[in-house]
Amino acid sequence: MKVLVINCGSSSLKYQLFDMETENALAKGLVERIGIEGSRIKHTKAGQDAVVTETAIPDHKVAVKLVLDSLLDGEHGVLSSLDELSAVGHRVVHAGEKFACSVRLDDAVMAALKECIPLAPLHNPANITGIEAITSVLPDVPQVGVFDTAFHQTMPKHAYMYGVPYRYYENYKVRRYGFHGTSHFFVANRCAEIMGRPIEDLKIVTCHLGNGSSITAVKDGICVDTSMGFTPLAGVLMGTRCGDIDPSIVKFIAEKEGSVDKADTILNKESGVHGVSGISSDLRDIEDGMEKGDERATLAFEMLSYSITKYIGAYAAAMGGVDAIVFTAGIGENCKAIRETVTENLGFLGASVDKSKNDFRGEERIISSDDSKVKVMVIPTNEELVIARDTKKLVSC
Ligand code: ADP
Numbered sequence: 455m456k457v458l459v460i461n462c463g464s465s466s467l468k469y470q471l472f473d474m475e476t477e478n479a480l481a482k483g484l485v486e487r488i489g490i491e492g493s494r495i496k497h498t499k500a501g502q503d504a505v506v507t508e509t510a511i512p513d514h515k516v517a518v519k520l521v522l523d524s525l526l527d528g529e530h531g532v533l534s535s536l537d538e539l540s541a542v543g544h545r546v547v548h549a550g551e552k553f554a555c556s557v558r559l560d561d562a563v564m565a566a567l568k569e570c571i572p573l574a575p576l577h578n579p580a581n582i583t584g585i586e587a588i589t590s591v592l593p594d595v596p597q598v599g600v601f602d603t604a605f606h607q608t609m610p611k612h613a614y615m616y617g618v619p620y621r622y623y624e625n626y627k628v629r630r631y632g633f634h635g636t637s638h639f640f641v642a643n644r645c646a647e648i649m650g651r652p653i654e655d656l657k658i659v660t661c662h663l664g665n666g667s668s669i670t671a672v673k674d675g676i677c678v679d680t681s682m683g684f685t686p687l688a689g690v691l692m693g694t695r696c697g698d699i700d701p702s703i704v705k706f707i708a709e710k711e712g713s714v715d716k717a718d719t720i721l722n723k724e725s726g727v728h729g730v731s732g733i734s735s736d737l738r739d740i741e742d743g744m745e746k747g748d749e750r751a752t753l754a755f756e757m758l759s760y761s762i763t764k765y766i767g768a769y770a771a772a773m774g775g776v777d778a779i780v781f782t783a784g785i786g787e788n789c790k791a792i793r794e795t796v797t798e799n800l801g802f803l804g805a806s807v808d809k810s811k812n813d814f815r816g817e818e819r820i821i822s823s824d825d826s827k828v829k830v831m832v833i834p835t836n837e838e839l840v841i842a843r844d845t846k847k848l849v850s851c
Pocket residue numbers: 663664665666693735736737738783784785788789815
């Protein structure tokens with residue numbers, strides 16, 4: 455069975471084609487600048503160099519056609535006919551409270567996802583556009599939606615409610631949703647496999663640290679709390695997002711800047727590591743700045759490691775202990791300094807890092823010392839594989 459996985463943004467489309475017998479990715483690629491001048495597709499067949507084609511890509515339907523053409527290409531393709539394609543799985547950011555697991559897409563599901571647009575105005579419209587583009591080009595191929603919010607639907611009510619009048623929940627569904635659920639699910643389950651123990655017996659904190667970052671408490675195999683909230687702005691300090699702040703600051707900045715929209719932009723795009731350091735949102739640049747003695751780069755690093763430490767400590771309290779901590783995504787997989795600092799900060803939990811084991815990037819490894827009471831590990835995330843697996847499961851039954 456061959457499954458195409460699509461992750462559609464407003465001007466981009468990422469894809470991977472999986473052979474589900476082996477779970478190998480046969481090809482992957484990225485369409486960029488859809489509807490913008492300079493659009494291009496970068497397609498990579500497994501084992502070959504990437505092929506970049508610059509061409510006009512006015513909309514997502516054209517982007518989907520280009521992806522399919524690339525998959526069928528005589529030299530760089532991996533399909534001899536579109537009949538080989540069994541199903542398409544889509545990443546969808548927000549499914550509100552409607553779906554706690556992945557589902558086959560049909561008209562009723564699409565209507566529900568459209569209802570969630572006010573909850574994710576930047577993401578859901580793009581995800582829906584991708585689904586509609588596939589439907590128009592491949593009307594007979596079954597499609598599945600896999601939701602970033604689904605894994606977090608098991609949170610107890612006391613963890614997902616906010617202390618605002620209850621009517622905001624009843625009327626507008628204002629509550630914590632959480633994001634990156636597919637990634638947290640993948641690494642938590644992989645962590646249990648590595649430990650050789652049933653996930654139902656474990657207390658795990660998963661740290662997805664990328665441009666956007668979230669931390670999740672996984673107890674007995676289900677999510678019991680997560681750091682992102684009603685939107686992906688909450689939680690730990692991020693590349694350009696502020697994370698948790700006193701909500702009164704929003705009003706204060708809005709008054710200074712003249713509009714709530716401007717304040718929203720500042721908190722989403724000009725804050726976080728970028729806003730504090732004044733250098734960059736990328737932790738590699740922050741580490742360079744620290745080496746040169748830049749005080750604000752050092753401050754941004756310290757704020758980031760401090761906020762991650764605090765969340766892990768809070769979740770250890772929420773779960774009554776912690777057996778394992780997992781680092782994943784761009785920072786978690788690549789930045790040994792954050793892993794080392796955070797693990798050392800958690801010495802009171804019995805966590806200790808083995809510096810020689812931590813000296814690497816981008817691989818699956820245990821980094822805690824042999825006598826550490828808490829297993830600390832790095833697990834590269836693979837959201838696409840989770841989407842492909844769920845898609846296979848749902849179209850097979
Ligand atoms: P996204 O949230 O966009 O998917 P990623 O998970 O790819 O982001 O993470 C991107 C971030 O990972 C970069 O902005 C950078 O801060 C961090 N990163 C990537 N490589 C390294 C590295 N070698 N050292 C430190 N940080 C890194």
